[in-house]
Amino acid sequence: xxxxxxxxxxxxxxxxxxxxxxxxxxxxxxxxIFENNFTNIMADENTRGERIVIxxxxxxxxxxxxxDALLEIWQANSDGRYNHELDRQRKGxxxxxxxxxxxxxxxxxxxxxxxxTIKPGVVGGRNxxxxxxxxxxxxxxxxxNIGLNTRMYFDDxxxxxxxxxxxxxxxxxxxxxxxxxxxxxxxxxxxxxxDIVLQGENETVFxxx
Amino acid sequence: MEFYQRDRTLQPAGYTPIYKTSVARSPRQAxxxxxxxxxxxxxxxxxxxxxxxxDNDLIRNYAKDGDPIGERIIVHGRVLDENNRPVxxxxxxxxxxxxxxRYRHKKDTYLAPIDPNFGGCGRALTDENGYxxxxxxxxxxxxxxxxxxxxxPAHIHFSVFGSGFAQRLITQMYxxxxxxxxxxxxxxxxxxxxxxxxxxxxxxxxxxIPLDTIAYKFDIxxxxxxxxxxxxxxxxx
Numbered sequence: 001x002x003x004x005x006x007x008x009x010x011x012x013x014x015x016x017x018x019x020x021x022x023x024x025x026x027x028x029x030x031x032x033i034f035e036n037n038f039t040n041i042m043a044d045e046n047t048r049g050e051r052i053v054i055x056x057x058x059x060x061x062x063x064x065x066x067x068d069a070l071l072e073i074w075q076a077n078s079d080g081r082y083n084h085e086l087d088r089q090r091k092g093x094x095x096x097x098x099x100x101x102x103x104x105x106x107x108x109x110x111x112x113x114x115x116x117t118i119k120p121g122v123v124g125g126r127n128x129x130x131x132x133x134x135x136x137x138x139x140x141x142x143x144x145n146i147g148l149n150t151r152m153y154f155d156d157x158x159x160x161x162x163x164x165x166x167x168x169x170x171x172x173x174x175x176x177x178x179x180x181x182x183x184x185x186x187x188x189x190x191x192x193x194x195d196i197v198l199q200g201e202n203e204t205v206f207x208x209x
Numbered sequence: 210m211e212f213y214q215r216d217r218t219l220q221p222a223g224y225t226p227i228y229k230t231s232v233a234r235s236p237r238q239a240x241x242x243x244x245x246x247x248x249x250x251x252x253x254x255x256x257x258x259x260x261x262x263x264d265n266d267l268i269r270n271y272a273k274d275g276d277p278i279g280e281r282i283i284v285h286g287r288v289l290d291e292n293n294r295p296v297x298x299x300x301x302x303x304x305x306x307x308x309x310x311r312y313r314h315k316k317d318t319y320l321a322p323i324d325p326n327f328g329g330c331g332r333a334l335t336d337e338n339g340y341x342x343x344x345x346x347x348x349x350x351x352x353x354x355x356x357x358x359x360x361x362p363a364h365i366h367f368s369v370f371g372s373g374f375a376q377r378l379i380t381q382m383y384x385x386x387x388x389x390x391x392x393x394x395x396x397x398x399x400x401x402x403x404x405x406x407x408x409x410x411x412x413x414x415x416x417x418i419p420l421d422t423i424a425y426k427f428d429i430x431x432x433x434x435x436x437x438x439x440x441x442x443x444x445x446x
Contacts, residue, residue, distance in 0.1 A: 005293065006293060007213075007291045007293070007379060007433065008290070008291050008292075008430045008433075009291070009403075009404065009407070009430060010215065010216060010219060010220070010291060010378075010402040010430050010431065010432050011264075011378060011380055011385055011408070011429045011430045011431070012219055012221065012399045012405070012407065013218055013221060013227075013378060013380055013381065013410060014221075014366075014378060014380045014381040014395060014396075014398075014399075014408070015221055015231075015377060015379075015381075015395060016366065016368075016379045017381075018314075018316060019304065019312045019314045019316070019317060019366075020304075020318075020366070020379075021314065022304040022313060022314050022328075022330050023302050023303060023304025023330045023332075024302060024304075024368060025364055026328070026330055027425070029312075029313065029314040029315060030256070030313070030314065030315035030319075031271075031313055031328060033263065033270060033271055033285060033328045033330060033333075034261060035261045036259050036260070036261065036427055042306070042394075053404050059231040060234050061232075061233040061234070061235075061237075062233050064233075066234070068297055068316070071440065074248070074251075074252060074253060074374045076248075079442040082247055082248075082251040082327060083254070084211055084251035084252065084253075084254065084372075084408075086247070086250055086251050086373075087251055089247070096315070099253055099254070100253065101252075101253035108315075108316075122249065122265060123246070123247055123248060125246050125247075126244060126246055129244065131248070134248070136248050136249070136374055137373075138374065138377055140379055141301055142230050142234075143226060143228070143230030143231045143424075144223070144231070144234055144235070144396050145221035145222065145223060145231055145232070145235075146220050146223070147226070147377060147378070147379060149222075149375070151223075151330035166243060166246075166322060167239060169243070169373045170241060175238075193408065196406050198233075198234050198235065198236060199233065199234070199235060199236055200237070201239050203236055203237060204236075205238070205241055206236050206238075206240045206241070207241050207242070208215065208217075208241065208242045208243065208403060209215075209243050209245065209249045209374075209375045
């Protein structure tokens with residue numbers, strides 16, 4: 001026998017289920033209960049940076065778009081700073097008008113999700129290697145046993161993407177494209193389209209973070 | 210301050226055919242393992258000023274003309290990390306069916322009735338000791354289409370943040386003594402019996418309010434942060 005390690009074990013995950021909206025976005029479940037609701041609108045008039053929209057679908061292994069998933073995103077501000085005490089990067093400033101987190105459900109009718117936010121800056125990565133601007137995604141739904149983590153990068157950041165340490169970890173270069181959103185400037189606000197494919201051809205790269 | 214590697218032997222896989230909906234919704238490629246960066250070790254911070262005074266009282270937060278029907282219960286416990294340290298000031302959200310097993314949701318068509326006085330959701334911030342509590346009614350079991358005669362054990366859904374986005378967790382709490390737990394495919398996607406047992410809240414008579422409300426205790430453990438002995442250089446500048 002040896003001494004025992006006193007670590008606790010992480011609680012097991014369970015699916016968010018079909019009614020995740022009740023707890024996290026009750027208005028989409030069809031009722032109004034909280035005074036303050038968490039939403040997909042992440043920037044206000046004071047937030048620094050370029051206003052953008054992120055839109056897309058989440059598609060299952062049969063090619064069918066999900067209508068019941070919930071997505072959260074977490075990102076740095078336009079200076080590449082996270083609004084968190086552990087971000088001690090010596091550059092830029094935290095933006096008091098930008099938490100950097102948003103939450104939304106996929107629209108039951110259109111099967112599209114949407115966030116309104118700002119484009120993040122470059123964030124310092126491990127060993128002094130900068131990470132290209134990116135947004136961290138977390139996806140839960142009925143049928144997803146444990147939340148899926150992935151990242152969205154920007155197609156107008158080709159130079160930064162080319163040296164991004166995380167994109168470069170993906171051995172199959174073709175699969176890196178699954179993480180790169182496509183910019184569309186035809187509307188009043190730039191829209192980045194980012195589809196997430198859960199399974200099969202063009203399956204999105206997911207991370208064990 | 211990155212997190213310990215997640216112990217996947219205690220967590221459900223994505224592809225679990227006993228839970229049929231997982232079949233088409235689970236990735237087939239291996240996940241790519243990432244060492245933590247700021248993107249994973251940081252996460253959103255919430256304040257008490259964002260919550261309302263009744264947000265942790267599901268008996269009152271949607272009451273229209275009286276209390277909801279059902280067994281009055283308190284659920285309380287601590288959010289800890291793998292280092293057995295409290296996770297303070299973190300957002301805990303919860304949602305559930307009513308006493309008849311019906312959700313207040315436009316997509317739930319189960320024939321048990323909606324309770325006009327029950328919304329079925331709430332939220333709380335843990336205190337400096339990682340402690341949280343809320344009051345509700347005990348949810349009922351309900352049928353669902355996995356097999357034609359599948360029944361969910363009574364459960365409450367939990368969403369927890371922690372202090373970094375890689376700690377983000379959704380789970381379900383079950384109730385001590387529920388005979389449906391051992392039959393449930395969703396419970397049994399978890400490959401480890403002890404990990405299942407840690408989702409079952411015991412009755413806590415000491416936490417109860419005599420002649421009023423019975424308590425269940427439910428602790429949640431999030432991933433622990435690695436300490437910074439001989440730290441590699443993690444962040445650029």
